Amino acid sequence: MTEPVVEETLTRIASAQPVLLNGVDVDNLGGDPGNPGEPPPEPVETPEPVYDRTIRRDIQGNIVPGFNKDHQHFLFYRFRDSGAARRWVTTIAPMVTSLDEVLEFVKLHRARRLAEGVAEPSGLTATWVNVAFSHAGLARLAGAAAVAGFEQSFRQGLAARSTHLGDPTSTEHPGHRDHWVVGGPDDEADALIVIAADDGADLEAKVAAIKGLSGALDLLFEQDGHALPGALRGHEHFGFKDGVSQPGVRGRLSEADDDFLTPRYVIPFENPSDARTQLFGKPGQQLVWPGQFLLGEPRQSPVDLIGAESLPERPTYPQWARRGSYLVCRRLRQDVPAFWRFAARTAARVGTTPEHLAAMLVGRWPSGAPLMRAATKDNQRLAGDEFANNHFIFDDDTRDLPLRDIPGYAGDNHPPADADMFGTACPQFAHIRKTHPRDSVTDLGKPHDSMLRMILRRGIAYGTAYLGAAHPDPHTDRGLMFLCYNANIEDQFEFLTRRWCNSPIQPNEGGHDPVIGQRDARGDRTRVIDVPTSDGPVRVSLDRDWVIPTGGGYFFSPPIGALTTVLGDAAGEP
């Protein structure tokens, strides 16, 4: 890195700390949602499904609520022999961590985090394991007939869909699938194990244990992932807080009034005519029906913002796969110096700072504070307020939402988000606007349609940090292990990638997604953004790829019970 202004910016980002909420008590929230005197709510047509403990123990925990651990390891295996592979599945099945186990931990972690004002409460650790299989892997375990009903993109696999996602078509390009470290043609894994821990030593021990049980398989590739150090914890390598906005999964844990999978801080039904109060778990967190992520569950309606759609007459998956989820894994190398060089040069051209320009590319400041509520400079207090840092829409002024009484929480006193329909504060090309248009109309239609595209992101950084390092090596392989869960790869992950991120005019005109968007028109990888300035938009071409695909695969994370009954050796020869 040569530009002093960039070095100064990165040094500041690497040490900036958000002001976390402190003394907030969410531990005892429950029971009555707090609108005495109001008439009883009108139930939505489809009641949210109840996931009792038996069901919760059957769903893998990285799908919902997500591992979100600082240390993770990924093992990509190829089966040698089907019988040995089935025995291996039976062996590891008891190690697989369920939704139930993760949720219990998360509830405790969350309560202590908000009460103590720390990012990581002390003495609270766990080590978890999840497993997923490619279509070919499942076929080897359960036989071709048992896996014929899966969706087409999954059956094809990531390598076959690579150029459809905008990946390079030229074999000269380092991102071409032929160069991938895993998942390229003839190098696709049958199984992916995800191991996650709070403690690095715990992780190493669990990885060693699993490897010790996996001698009959070929280890194609393995990857460590770790949260970046210090103040950059939870940030990706460009320096931006990652995973701020995730959908909230609808569903109940019991028949009790307020016992939801995703906590409800917005008072539902306070104003029955305002759909927003039934749409959000906490401000900005849209509630999505679980069938968008778990096969066979009630899913989001394309004609009703808050309602569910009845299940299709013909199942679109094998019956044994119910409550499993497709796992997309993309190993994305990040060229940090290239990203920031572009930010600095473009900033100089349009008359702003590198940090502001980079924030426009992302839609949030490095802290995670959204441009929609902090248009001109970062706001660490806003970044640390999880009830406010995701509360904004784009096209109209964002209105308050009725929050339950949360002991210790002073309320959202941050600057409001004003309407930004023309993308002058948060540009149309900003990554968060391309991938999550919120209230905006899109090329597909109303916000209802956008909710059908949402995914659950479970990524973690890999490689040593560039930011904050005394003498960083610009050539080190560093990036993001991007993982996401969805119930239809083509309609969710692939749709977001191809139709929105890779397009200069969709979901709304203004340029490609400069973070993960790709384009490859017969080898031409030119992408553009229309940078807003006081004199109108300035069109800028992105001078190179700074996110390069280097591996991955399409996997399916089955229900835990199926590991024994369908995929393991107890099921017998298919």
Add this chain to the structure above:
Amino acid sequence: MALVTSFGPPAGWRDFPDGPDGDAFKKNWHVQVSDLVDNLVISGRGKLFDPRRYDATVVAVRQLSWMGFPRALHTVSERDDRAAAFRLAEDRQSQAEYFEWHTTTENGKVTKVTFSVETPEYWTVLAETDPDRLVQLYRRLVDNSVQRADLFTGGVYDPQNKWNTERGIVHFACQFPQNSLGAVLGLVGAGAGLTEARDNLAGRFAGETSADDYVVLEVGALLRKRGHFVTVADPVGFHIDGWDDTGWTAPDGSPVDDNWRITRGRPGAALRLEYEVRSAGYTVGDIRIGGRPVTHGGQLAEHVSVSLPVVVAKDLT
């Protein structure tokens, strides 16, 4: 001076050379669009304005842009069966997004797909102005064997004639809902009625098509902005504003050539677009999109978008 003195032909396309016929057509088209705009402004509740009557500061020309493939099939009725969606979408009466196409096949294999965003209004005016020119254009665009009698019923131009339906495409033919300029201006007017909604999340508007949603909700949101007014952009009409053939492969696995050809309109504002492999020794049906063979024109249509530009303005005088 008013923003518009005379409405021009869509995308500035000229079907008539300069001269008396051209002047007559220009006048007739302006009258046709003026009639539609009169209806729109009357129904527009005040914040839609007549560009023939007012000057204004233009804030933006907003491209209202949506997917050409019918949402009703893509996202609603055939959400779980993309093959069925493509099959059903070949029926022009399903192509309800102000974007229609005709698929040409030989021996069951797709050889060409022709897309159009032209309106029945335009072609009716053209037919009324110069029937002979209409026949010439049909012959050039569809088939040399087109006869005048094929296009007129009782002396009146028939937009549902066979050369614009089962045998080819010149302009919109979808009737229920109708794809027409008048229909989309009706949506603009409906959007003007949404200004009392606070935002797109609080309201419950839900259209059947992507076009319904986009035009109504976007115009509503634009007009909610203080001091903003909206009107149609001149020339008034739809454009094919983009397509994406990344990941489309030839039989040898290499990326396909640029097989798109704008035959009416211009880049960014195409009126008629054709996709045909002209010299590579294979045909459209041999192409794979994301690894899947092309069997229907709708598979291409899914990657094409259509737009309607509107003008956002302030300070009307």
